[in-house]
Amino acid sequence: xxxxxxxxxxxxxxxxxxxxxxxxxxxxxxxxxxxxxxxxxxxxxxxxxxxxxxxxxxxxxxxxxxxxxxxxxxxxxxxxxxxxxxxxxxxxxxxxxxxxxxxxxxxxxxxxxxxxxxxxxxxxxxxxxxxxxxxxxxxxxxxxxxxxxxxxxxxxxxxxxxxxxxxxxxxxxxxxxxxxxxxxxxxxxxxxxxxxxxxxxxxxxxxxxxxxxxxxxxxxxxxxxxxxxxxxxxxxxxxxxxxxxxxxxxxxxxxxxxxxxxxxxxxxxxxxxxxxxxxxxxxxxxxxxxxxxxxxxxxxxxxxxxxxxxxxxxxxxxxxxxxxxxxxxxxxxxxxxxxxxxxxxxxxxxxxxxxxxxxxxxxxxxxxxxxxxxxxx
Amino acid sequence: xxxxxxxxxxxxxxxxxxxxxxxxxxxxxxxxxxxxxxxxxxxxxxxxxxxxxxxxxxxxxxxxxxxxxxxxxxxxxxxxxxxxxxxxxxxxxxxxxxxxxxxxxxxxxxxxxxxxxxxxxxxxxxxxxxxxxxxxxxxxxxxxxxxxxxxxxxxxxxxxxxxxxxxxxxxxxxxxxxxxxxxxxxxxxxxxxxxxxxxxxxxxxxxxxxxxxxxxxxxxxxxxxxxxxxxxxxxxxxxxxxxxxxxxxxxxxxxxxxxxxxxxxxxxxxxxxxxxxxxxxxxxxxxxxxxxxxxxxxxxxxxxxxxxxxxxxxxxxxxxxxxxxxxxxxxxxxxxxxxxxxxxxxxxxxxxxxxxxxxxxxxxxxxxxxxxxxxxx
Numbered sequence: 001x002x003x004x005x006x007x008x009x010x011x012x013x014x015x016x017x018x019x020x021x022x023x024x025x026x027x028x029x030x031x032x033x034x035x036x037x038x039x040x041x042x043x044x045x046x047x048x049x050x051x052x053x054x055x056x057x058x059x060x061x062x063x064x065x066x067x068x069x070x071x072x073x074x075x076x077x078x079x080x081x082x083x084x085x086x087x088x089x090x091x092x093x094x095x096x097x098x099x100x101x102x103x104x105x106x107x108x109x110x111x112x113x114x115x116x117x118x119x120x121x122x123x124x125x126x127x128x129x130x131x132x133x134x135x136x137x138x139x140x141x142x143x144x145x146x147x148x149x150x151x152x153x154x155x156x157x158x159x160x161x162x163x164x165x166x167x168x169x170x171x172x173x174x175x176x177x178x179x180x181x182x183x184x185x186x187x188x189x190x191x192x193x194x195x196x197x198x199x200x201x202x203x204x205x206x207x208x209x210x211x212x213x214x215x216x217x218x219x220x221x222x223x224x225x226x227x228x229x230x231x232x233x234x235x236x237x238x239x240x241x242x243x244x245x246x247x248x249x250x251x252x253x254x255x256x257x258x259x260x261x262x263x264x265x266x267x268x269x270x271x272x273x274x275x276x277x278x279x280x281x282x283x284x285x286x287x288x289x290x291x292x293x294x295x296x297x298x299x300x301x302x303x304x305x306x307x308x309x310x311x312x313x314x315x316x317x318x319x320x321x322x323x324x325x326x327x328x329x330x331x332x333x334x335x336x337x338x339x340x341x342x343x344x345x346x347x348x349x350x351x352x353x354x355x356x357x358x359x360x361x362x363x364x365x366x367x368x369x370x371x372x373x374x375x376x377x
Numbered sequence: 378x379x380x381x382x383x384x385x386x387x388x389x390x391x392x393x394x395x396x397x398x399x400x401x402x403x404x405x406x407x408x409x410x411x412x413x414x415x416x417x418x419x420x421x422x423x424x425x426x427x428x429x430x431x432x433x434x435x436x437x438x439x440x441x442x443x444x445x446x447x448x449x450x451x452x453x454x455x456x457x458x459x460x461x462x463x464x465x466x467x468x469x470x471x472x473x474x475x476x477x478x479x480x481x482x483x484x485x486x487x488x489x490x491x492x493x494x495x496x497x498x499x500x501x502x503x504x505x506x507x508x509x510x511x512x513x514x515x516x517x518x519x520x521x522x523x524x525x526x527x528x529x530x531x532x533x534x535x536x537x538x539x540x541x542x543x544x545x546x547x548x549x550x551x552x553x554x555x556x557x558x559x560x561x562x563x564x565x566x567x568x569x570x571x572x573x574x575x576x577x578x579x580x581x582x583x584x585x586x587x588x589x590x591x592x593x594x595x596x597x598x599x600x601x602x603x604x605x606x607x608x609x610x611x612x613x614x615x616x617x618x619x620x621x622x623x624x625x626x627x628x629x630x631x632x633x634x635x636x637x638x639x640x641x642x643x644x645x646x647x648x649x650x651x652x653x654x655x656x657x658x659x660x661x662x663x664x665x666x667x668x669x670x671x672x673x674x675x676x677x678x679x680x681x682x683x684x685x686x687x688x689x690x691x692x693x694x695x696x697x698x699x700x701x702x703x704x705x706x707x708x709x710x711x712x713x714x715x716x717x718x719x720x721x722x723x724x725x726x727x728x729x730x731x732x733x734x735x736x737x738x739x740x741x742x743x744x745x746x747x748x749x750x751x752x753x754x
Contacts, residue, residue, distance in 0.1 A: 006754055017474065017476060017477065017754045018474065018754065019753050019754070020753075020754075051695065051696075073695070073696045074668075074696060093658070093696065094658040094659050094666075095658065096656060096657070096658045096708060096709050097394065097395065097656060097709070099394060100394065123659050124659065124660070124708060126708050126709070127708075150661075154664075154699070155659070155666055155693050155694070155697055155699060156658070156659035156666050156697070157659070158661075159661075187694065279473060279474060280473070281470070281471040281472065281473045281533070282471050282500050282501070282532070282533035282534070283501070284527075284535075284536075287531075289471075289532055289533050292753075294675070294677050294721060295721055295724055295753060296753055298671070299676075299677060300671050300676060300692070300694075300695075315677070316532050317532070317564065317677075318428065318450070318677075318720055318721050318724075319428075319450045319451060319470065319753075320532055320533070322531070322532060331473060331501060331503050331504075332473050332474070332503070343695055344671060344672055344695050347672055347695075347725070348724070348725075348751065349751065349753075350751055374725065374726065374727055376396050376397075376669075376672060376673055376696075376726075377383055377394045377395065377396070377397075
């Protein structure tokens with residue numbers, strides 16, 4: 001069975017079968033415009049992380065609004081978006097498997113033939129060597145290679161400073177590989193609740209990046225670009241003076257979790273634009289049960305919020321949510337949920353239903369396919 | 378892009394691209410046999426919950442081993458498995474939406490025409506009325522209807538006792554609806570860690586069920602069947618004297634979480650049969666990073682365990698896991714993960730790679746499609 005869309009273009013919101021992932025297109029477009037304006041105003045390149053929406057149509061919308069291209073985390077995501085017409089893609093992650101690297105090389109050639117470009121991150125000499133082996137004999141400068149440094153995320157990346165030098169030297173020894181700069185992403189900092197904590201974290205990031213750039217320059221290597229940042233901190237990276245490119249992606253839909261942050265007054269205001277439409281399927285005196293559980297929305301960043309109602313959502317398992325509160329909805333009622341984390345929520349759905357005119361009176365305008373759903377490899 | 382299988386039938390385990398969901402077919406078949414033998418020995422009907430594997434091929438394997446049919450939670454899951462040749466299906470959940478109920482009625486007719494049968498749960502008079510409206514004018518006894526009582530799960534279901542009587546009376550007024558018994562599932566009890574806690578919980582469940590059966594009998598309604606139970610407690614339900622049918626599903630793959638339970642010495646031993654194959658893509662002095670994050674495995678019941686190695690898995694986001702421990706694996710090494718909860722893990726994948734001969738030396742024998750992946754409605 002294909003997971004068919006749960007509504008038809010032209011139908012009213014009421015007709016959308018539940019549970020379904022719904023985009024408020026008006027809110028999304030305001031977010032799109034606000035971020036594009038911010039990047040332009042601050043002279044920053046914008047390369048949104050498409051791991052958030054996984055959709056070629058939305059990636060192309062971001063590029064049309066001024067983005068230079070998109071980031072992804074996996075080779076299969078890059079392949080899926082490229083197939084949908086996205087021609088400038090950065091795999092902001094390490095790839096080690098030779099069979100995957102052969103796919104990376106094939107994709108780089110396909111994109112170059114279309115006037116596009118592929119980039120990838122590395123954080124080990126072995127990674128550079130395997131990448132070079134996969135690109136052996138190919139055109140000079142075919143792929144942009146960014147060296148990842150760990151600026152606080154505690155995941156991939158070299159320690160900041162001189163450790164990057166041998167990698168950049170190794171990249172320089174292979175003609176098809178073009179050293180393009182540093183990948184420096186502190187994802188956790190985005191969820192530090194106070195502005196002061198986020199400021200302190202990104203200040204440290206700035207120091208780490210400067211130290212690495214200095215070490216590379218001392219070894220004779222210019223650093224064309226520093227890329228990173230997310231929707232919770234991008235103002236700080238933009239103001240740091242070291243970043244040239246912002247990777248924020250969540251701004252387009254806005255996770256519930258970001259709403260828990262103390263806001264930065266200088267930051268553009270983004271709206272929640274992604275919702276799970278659900279229905280009450282059981283109701284007793286103490287609670288109501290909706291038909292959307294953690295198979296409809298990811299819970300890694302907490303449970304969803306209930307949109308517009310003073311209700312609390314409790315986890316009822318894969319297929320159920322337990323609503324409690326003073327004014328419980330009735331059997332059959334619609335309840336809109338705001339997911340805690342958009343990226344893995346989108347991954348649970350085959351399509352997103354784009355609605356124009358709001359969640360109450362709106363009409364289905366567009367069915368947005370999740371092209372890179374489940375693109376894990 | 379379709380999510381293509383990451384290996385070909387006939388290839389060795391080493392060739393499986395990562396991350397990938399892999400079934401140890403030998404272990405799975407031992408689990409299959411052990412549960413079938415248990416049900417037969419105890420004179421219980423077995424109706425495994427197919428929300429676990431979501432696969433028509435595996436459902437048919439369970440039926441061939443003696444199961445009477447399978448359970449699912451959603452109409453779309455029933456449709457997906459029916460399309461794959463599973464003809465006896467119980468939607469052990471409430472359906473309230475008239476458009477969905479029309480699909481339920483259509484499916485009941487299709488299955489009946491194939492000599493099969495559909496069943497569904499209800500927990501409200503409105504639910505019975507809407508179900509009856511959808512089946513209006515159809516053949517007598519076309520669908521089995523089970524009344525759900527809440528025996529401790531705190532989710533759907535009527536309070537145990539006399540509340541079920543008006544529902545059974547209402548069902549009796551509509552010829553196409555056949556009252557088939559009680560749905561009584563205490564899912565949370567399966568994860569109570571000590572045997573004593575689980576015993577006490579299921580003893581209470583038994584009392585609740587008996588009280589409900591007595592109320593129905595006093596009102597002149599026989600209760601043909603009580604159905605429920607899961608892989609963590611089914612021995613206790615089987616021994617209770619009130620259950621006629623077991624819904625355990627996880628036994629086939631065995632979640633990591635069940636391994637945290639104090640074992641019941643009388644229970645058949647089940648083995649972990651579902652794994653995520655992952656690869657180390659980054660390595661530093663303090664940790665190794667694998668390419669499987671919570672987009673590869675569900676984390677609602679905790680993070681995965683690392684199979685066969687004294688390593689700890691930390692959450693590294695959608696696409697990464699952070700391994701720590703004394704003997705860290707090297708860049709490029711394979712690491713096998715045991716998911717905390719199989720059901721939503723399977724939902725993240727398009728296929729499962731069935732391996733014969735073990736995870737070290739085995740060969741890909743079968744690509745098992747996740748037919749009901751994302752079947753939310």
